[in-house]
Amino acid sequence: MSGGGSALGLVFSGDPALFAIVWLSLAVSLGATLLAAVVGAPLGAMIALSRFQGRQAIVVALNALMGLPPVVIGLAVYLLLSRSGPLGSLGLLFTPAAMVVTQTILVLPIIAALTRQIVEDLWLEYRDELAAMGVGPVRRVRTLLWDARFSLVTALLAGFGRAAAEVGSIIIVGGNIEGFTRTMTTTIALETSKGNLPLAMGLGLILLCIVLAVNVAAWGVKQFGTRFEH
Numbered sequence: 001m002s003g004g005g006s007a008l009g010l011v012f013s014g015d016p017a018l019f020a021i022v023w024l025s026l027a028v029s030l031g032a033t034l035l036a037a038v039v040g041a042p043l044g045a046m047i048a049l050s051r052f053q054g055r056q057a058i059v060v061a062l063n064a065l066m067g068l069p070p071v072v073i074g075l076a077v078y079l080l081l082s083r084s085g086p087l088g089s090l091g092l093l094f095t096p097a098a099m100v101v102t103q104t105i106l107v108l109p110i111i112a113a114l115t116r117q118i119v120e121d122l123w124l125e126y127r128d129e130l131a132a133m134g135v136g137p138v139r140r141v142r143t144l145l146w147d148a149r150f151s152l153v154t155a156l157l158a159g160f161g162r163a164a165a166e167v168g169s170i171i172i173v174g175g176n177i178e179g180f181t182r183t184m185t186t187t188i189a190l191e192t193s194k195g196n197l198p199l200a201m202g203l204g205l206i207l208l209c210i211v212l213a214v215n216v217a218a219w220g221v222k223q224f225g226t227r228f229e230h
Helices: 003-012 016-049 055-065 070-081 096-132 137-147 152-164 168-174 184-194 197-229
Strands: none
Touching: 016 055, 016 096, 016 137, 016 152, 016 184, 016 197, 055 096, 070 096, 070 168, 096 137, 096 152, 096 168, 152 197, 168 184, 184 197
């Protein structure tokens, strides 16, 4: 049986271990994307609408952070959450929470940088109108974020894609513990190293299907938004 067939056979048979892996992967990736959006979208909008000394350096740094090496972030979070680290007393190391924290740090610069560009373009279009209405800085951020809500789907997709594909950092902080912190990507890496290629290939197929489904749903939201606005 092919790799895809093996994995799909497990899905159709209702294999609980596989469902647990898929569910944890989605929960961690979606949770990290949501948290990063809550912080990153307003941050990107504020940078887009602000003018201050050193702003360009911050924009360059934010764009550079989009390429953060995942294993470096994983190591930094590991040191923070380890027993000898400043947050070791929280007991978060080798838990799904630690994986969410790591992925949030990775995704946040992506969402913030893309939001900054989207809001900056909108600001050029609506600047005179908002200024004439006397809209303050906070309301400007809220107004432009709301107006750009459908365009921001692209930023969220980019963040989710980064989170869903991550392996190195979550192995460091999650430990790849079976039944607790094992995700699709870490399972694929493990099973490949063990030579269990059918399962690895099947899980890869499932991951691709999930990412495709999310993208199709996001495309539908953007299409609805475009028709709604017109």
